[in-house]
Amino acid sequence: MKVSLISTYDKANGSGTATYRLHQGLQKIGVVSQMLVQGKSTDDKTIAGPKTRLAQGIARARITFDALPLKFYPQRDNTTFSVQWFPDKVAQNIANFSPDVINLHWMNEGYVQIETIAKLRKPLVWTLHDMWAFTGGCHYNQECDRYTKSCGACPQLGSSKDGDLSRWVFQRKAKAWRNLNLTVVTPSLWLGNCARKSPLFQNYRIEVIPNGLDTAIYKPLSKQVARELLNLPQDKQLVVFGALQANSDSRKGLHLLQPALVNLSQSGLRDRLEIVIFGCNTPEVPPEFGFKSHYLGTLRDDLSLALIYSAADVFIAPSTQENLANTVMESLACGTPCVAFNIGGMPDMIEHQKNGYLAQPYKIEDLAKGIAWVLENPERHQKLAENARTKVEQEFTLEIQARRYKSLFDEIQSGQHKIYS
Numbered sequence: 001m002k003v004s005l006i007s008t009y010d011k012a013n014g015s016g017t018a019t020y021r022l023h024q025g026l027q028k029i030g031v032v033s034q035m036l037v038q039g040k041s042t043d044d045k046t047i048a049g050p051k052t053r054l055a056q057g058i059a060r061a062r063i064t065f066d067a068l069p070l071k072f073y074p075q076r077d078n079t080t081f082s083v084q085w086f087p088d089k090v091a092q093n094i095a096n097f098s099p100d101v102i103n104l105h106w107m108n109e110g111y112v113q114i115e116t117i118a119k120l121r122k123p124l125v126w127t128l129h130d131m132w133a134f135t136g137g138c139h140y141n142q143e144c145d146r147y148t149k150s151c152g153a154c155p156q157l158g159s160s161k162d163g164d165l166s167r168w169v170f171q172r173k174a175k176a177w178r179n180l181n182l183t184v185v186t187p188s189l190w191l192g193n194c195a196r197k198s199p200l201f202q203n204y205r206i207e208v209i210p211n212g213l214d215t216a217i218y219k220p221l222s223k224q225v226a227r228e229l230l231n232l233p234q235d236k237q238l239v240v241f242g243a244l245q246a247n248s249d250s251r252k253g254l255h256l257l258q259p260a261l262v263n264l265s266q267s268g269l270r271d272r273l274e275i276v277i278f279g280c281n282t283p284e285v286p287p288e289f290g291f292k293s294h295y296l297g298t299l300r301d302d303l304s305l306a307l308i309y310s311a312a313d314v315f316i317a318p319s320t321q322e323n324l325a326n327t328v329m330e331s332l333a334c335g336t337p338c339v340a341f342n343i344g345g346m347p348d349m350i351e352h353q354k355n356g357y358l359a360q361p362y363k364i365e366d367l368a369k370g371i372a373w374v375l376e377n378p379e380r381h382q383k384l385a386e387n388a389r390t391k392v393e394q395e396f397t398l399e400i401q402a403r404r405y406k407s408l409f410d411e412i413q414s415g416q417h418k419i420y421s
Contacts, residue, residue, distance in 0.1 A: 001409060003033045004099040006090065008111045010037050010047050011300065013244060014326050015106035015129035018187070018211045022103075022127075023047075025212060025402030031409070034097050036090065038062065038111040048093065059111075062086055066110030069165055075158030079251070081137045082108040083169055091119045101125060101409045108132060108139075114169070115176045123412045125405075127185045127209075130323055133173075134198035136166030140251060140321040141194075148197045150174070173200055180204070183412060185405075187211045187324040188345025207408065210348065211324050212401030213333060215393060217302045220335035220385070221310035232294060232311055236274045237375050239291075240312035240336075242327055243319075244298070246279035247287075253318030253341075258287045260318070260367040265290025267372065278308055309334035313381070314356075314374045317346065318367060324348060332356075333392040337384040339370040349396070355387040 005023050009016030019035065023046070026033040033046065038059045040049030050056045065086045070076060090112050094102060104117070104126040117124070130139040136151030138144075144155050146166070153159055154166035177200060184206045186192040192208045195201045227234055239261070243252040261275065275293040282295040299305055309315060315331035317340040324345035328338050332349060340346040342358035350356040357370030374384060 001031055001101070001406075001413065002097065002099045003031055003101050003103055003409060004094050004097055005033060005035045005103045005105060006094070006107055006112065007035060007037050007105040008107055008109050009039045009041070010035060010044070010049075011041050012039055013106075017326055018129065018324075019105040019127070020047075021211065021213055021398060022401060022405065024214070025398035026405065029399065029402050029406060031402070031406055034099070036093055036097075038109065048097075062088075062110030064110075066108075070157075073157040073159060073165065077156050077158070079142075079156050080108075080139045081156060082110075082132055082139070083137060083165065084108065084110065084112065084114045086110050086113060088113050088116055090116050094120060094122075100413055103127060103405070103409075105129060106132075114172050118176045118180060122181075124180055124182045125185055125408065125412065126182060127187070128191055128195060128323075129187070131191070131194060133184075134195050134200045136168075136170035138166070142321070145197075148199075150199065170200075183207065183408065185209050185408070188348050190344045190348075191323050209401060209404045209408070210396055211326070211329065212396050212398040213326075213329055213392070214302075215333055215397050218306050218309070218330050218333035218392075220389060221306060223310060226307040226311035229307055230296065230311055232276065233274060237272055237313045238276050238311060239273055239314055239316060239371060239375075240276045240278070240308060240331075241316045241318070242276075242278035242296075242308070243317075244279050246277060247283055248280070251320050251322075253320055254287070256320070256341075256362060256364060256367065257316055257318040258289060260364045260371070261289040261291060263364060263368040264371055267368075269372065269375075273375070276308065276312065278305075305330060306334055309336045312336045314339060314371060316340070316367075316371065319343070319346075320362065322346060329392060329396055332388040333396070335385040335389045337374045337381065337388055339367065339374060341367070349391065351387070351391065355384055355391050 007019040010020045011017050023035050035047040037049045050059045069083050102122045106129045132139045135147040138156050151170040152162035152167035182204050273291050275289050275291045278296040281297050309331045315336050315338045317328050322344040328349050338356040341361045352358040359366040359370045
């Protein structure tokens with residue numbers, strides 16, 4: 001069997017990393033797979049991307065072209081919104097590989113035009129990494145339910161008109177994707193439930209297959225050695241927070257973590273804890289957490305990340321919306337308990353008071369309580385750490401994920417699958 005995985009990036013962001021890991025997992029179990037990307041960051045020969053400087057320049061320019069219609073909405077917020085209107089050559093490039101199944105992933109930033117998907121004359125499996133596929137352009141709906149109808153009057157665009165850009169994008173999807181040979185996969189139960197509410201996918205089969213990771217790389221390492229290599233203190237309990245654009249993407253929840261930590265610092269823990277942040281450099285005016293803070297910058301290699309998680313006593317993921325966060329899975333794999341709000345895909349990974357703590361959504365006091373609960377009892381912390389690793393070994397390895405995808409691909413190729421209505 002030959003499979004093409006289509007992704008804007010290989011390892012440049014969370015969804016690209018998840019896709020690249022699946023690509024590796026499929027190869028390990030004997031599936032011939034190729035990744036087709038707009039931005040290539042590795043020297044892996046099974047990943048096809050723009051080769052010449054001109055082609056790479058055009059690929060970067062596609063991001064700008066895709067965003068041009070947004071200039072008509074100067075009041076829009078700063079969240080990601082993808083129009084996907086610019087023509088591409090993806091169908092032609094896939095034909096050169098001639099796969100049996102095409103596995104679509106995150107294809108935004110102008111990479112794949114909405115109408116191109118209907119031109120891919122092979123069975124399609126679309127792995128969703130956020131909500132974009134079934135909305136009028138936003139990647140996370142926040143509190144808006146307009147995607148369950150046909151979008152329009154989009155709050156993220158700052159629009160009050162029904163016939164706005166979000167309605168146009170939604171209608172283009174509805175027209176182009178009416179008769180696809182499509183199976184939808186979501187990594188989390190939450191995203192699957194959201195997808196079922198959209199008219200765009202209500203007649204398609206939706207499966208939940210969690211992401212996986214390499215547990216030989218993400219594993220518990222010596223805490224003492226990890227801290228020594230990262231130049232972190234040996235005599236403190238370390239609270240770690242990290243995400244791409246950690247201090248600029250409000251969805252990642254730093255604005256909720258900051259008051260929770262201030263709350264915690266007033267409970268007598270000020271001299272015991274220190275904060276470690278990765279995914280951003282030290283801000284010109286760092287937020288006041290009530291604890292000493294260490295900024296480690298942006299780290300993309302697996303070993304550095306495994307060291308950070310192993311150095312930590314607890315990892316905090318205060319996101320307001322999240323699919324299946326790589327950081328949480330990575331942290332658990334390294335034997336580090338996690339604290340998060342009980343939202344999105346968090347309960348798929350974090351079992352409350354078994355391998356971490358699920359706080360009531362957006363309750364700062366409960367987030368602080370969860371951090372303290374994980375840290376205050378050494379024997380309990382050790383059990384949480386053991387359970388964290390076990391959870392990943394039982395449910396989130398690359399082999400488990402890859403075999404589930406191969407089973408689905410085999411089923412689709414043999415024509416045994418059916419469309420659910």
